[in-house]
Amino acid sequence: MTRKVRLGAVGAGWWATSNHFPIFAGRDDVELVGVCGIGPELEAVRDQFGFGMATRDYDELLDQGLDAVVVTTPHDLHFAQAVQAVDRGLHVLVEKPVTLHAEEGWELARRVEAAGVHFLAPYGWNYKPFTVEARKLVEAGHLGEIQHVVCNMASPTTGLFAGDTNHIRALWDSQTSGPDPSTWQSPARGGGYAHGQVTHSSALLFWLTELRAASVMAKVSTAGAAVDLYDAAVITFDNHALGSLSGAATVPDGDPYQVDLRIFGTEGMLLVDTERERVSLHRHDGRKWDLDIEPGAGAYECIVPPNRFIDLITGASTENNSDATVAARSIELIDAMLRSSQAGGAEVRVQEHETADAAKGTR
The missing domain is CATH 3.40.50.720 (NAD(P)-binding Rossmann-like Domain)
Known part of the structure; x- marks a missing residue:
């Protein structure tokens, strides 16, 4: 174009x-x-x-x-x-x-x-240089078959989900009014920590691993708010790997966002930590990759994705780290988490939906 x-x-x-x-x-x-x-x-x-x-x-x-x-x-x-x-x-x-x-x-x-x-x-985290390198290590097969996953996210977002939403506007250079409580603090409209924040950590997990949730047992806590502030889930993935996922909205204001992924495979383990800027892949055969990451590089920003969107359209890039399939895998996990919580933590099968990949006979 x-x-x-x-x-x-x-x-x-x-x-x-x-x-x-x-x-x-x-x-x-x-x-x-x-x-x-x-x-x-x-x-x-x-x-x-x-x-x-x-x-x-x-x-x-x-x-x-x-x-x-x-x-x-x-x-x-x-x-x-x-x-x-x-x-x-x-x-x-x-x-x-x-x-x-x-x-x-x-x-x-x-x-x-x-x-x-x-x-x-x-x-945004799907486009950080250190997560891109982590994905390359996984694609190279250094983990072997993934068997277990730990996925945790915590954020200084108490006000967004359970208080004055305008406080978060000070963190971003907006000249308009702050986030609308009717969106962020309404269960019917997708308010709460799962939809508002676990969407980030789960999308990073699914992009890095290409796993897909098969069943979920979960509970959430509102801690007196109208929407969930805390989330906890046990997940079985499509390859029979097990996983635990957690989320918390109550990191003190001014502290960094936390996204911590630990992925264990038959040949090694991968640690991705945005708060302490760490990517380490260590294999059972002794080979190790410990990336050098600039301090502060793990802080959340969303600069690359809008630019990448235009670059995809113009043909300047072909790399999409958060396409519709990644988004759908995150959505179906969160949907199942909330349904499981409503059922008292009962195991919920993730709905079977044919992906574009499956239609083409690929994973």
């Missing part, structure tokens, strides 16, 4: 205006055609970033001759809005959680495959 990517955006809240829109506005190969939203700041957002038009009608936005759409609306709207764009043959970047239910995740993956468009969920 030699002309500019004609980009539309649905959703104009704090995250889009603090992260995505400045990135797209700074690229010479992107034309910001239009922005769709419902808030009182919509026209100000249009003017701030140079969108060609602003509308409260999503269909009107889609009629503007777009190449691609960025979806950053409340969680429960993502699926329908992404489907509308994909079915028009548009490339889509959809914020996480991409959907709230397993069947929607796999339906979206099927539609993306059928339409032949690019789809990216902006999971």
Whole structure:
């Protein structure tokens, strides 16, 4: 593609205006055609970033001759809005959680495959140089067959899920209002730590390993909030490996985010730790890889994914570390976790949905 990517955006809240829109506005190969939203700041957002038009009608936005759409609306709207764009043959970047239910995740993956468009969920840790190197070590077969996984995430997000959501705006350079409590603190709309944060750690796990959850036993705790602040799960994966997953929203403000993966295989083990910037793969035959990682490099940022989305469209890159299949595997795990918790921690089979890979006879 030699002309500019004609980009539309649905959703104009704090995250889009603090992260995505400045990135797209700074690229010479992107034309910001239009922005769709419902808030009182919509026209100000249009003017701030140079969108060609602003509308409260999503269909009107889609009629503007777009190449691609960025979806950053409340969680429960993502699926329908992404489907509308994909079915028009548009490339889509959809914020996480991409959907709230397993069947929607796999339906979206099927539609993306059928339409032949690019789809990216902006999971920032999937694009860090040290996680990319960790993936290469796994792809090289150094772990052997994966047999056990430990996946933990903890965040300074108490206010986001159980308090004043505006406090988090100070961490990001947004000129709009902060996160909407009706999204982040509502179970029906996908609020809570599982959808809001475990989506990150699980997507990193599934991208690194290409595992898929087969069954889940889980419990969550609200600790008096309206949504889950703590999550704990025991997982059986599709290759019969076992795993434990945990999440906590109550890291003190100002402390770093924690994502800690420990993956054990027949030939070695891999440790990935974002808080202490560590990637180590040690094999039973004595070979070791301990990466040199710059201090602070594990801090969360989402700079590469929006840029990679445009690069995929223009052909400048072919590497997508968070495609629709990765997103669907995360969604179905979280869906099963929440269903298991509602059933008192009973084992829940992850719904069987044919992936685009399976349709082609590959894993």
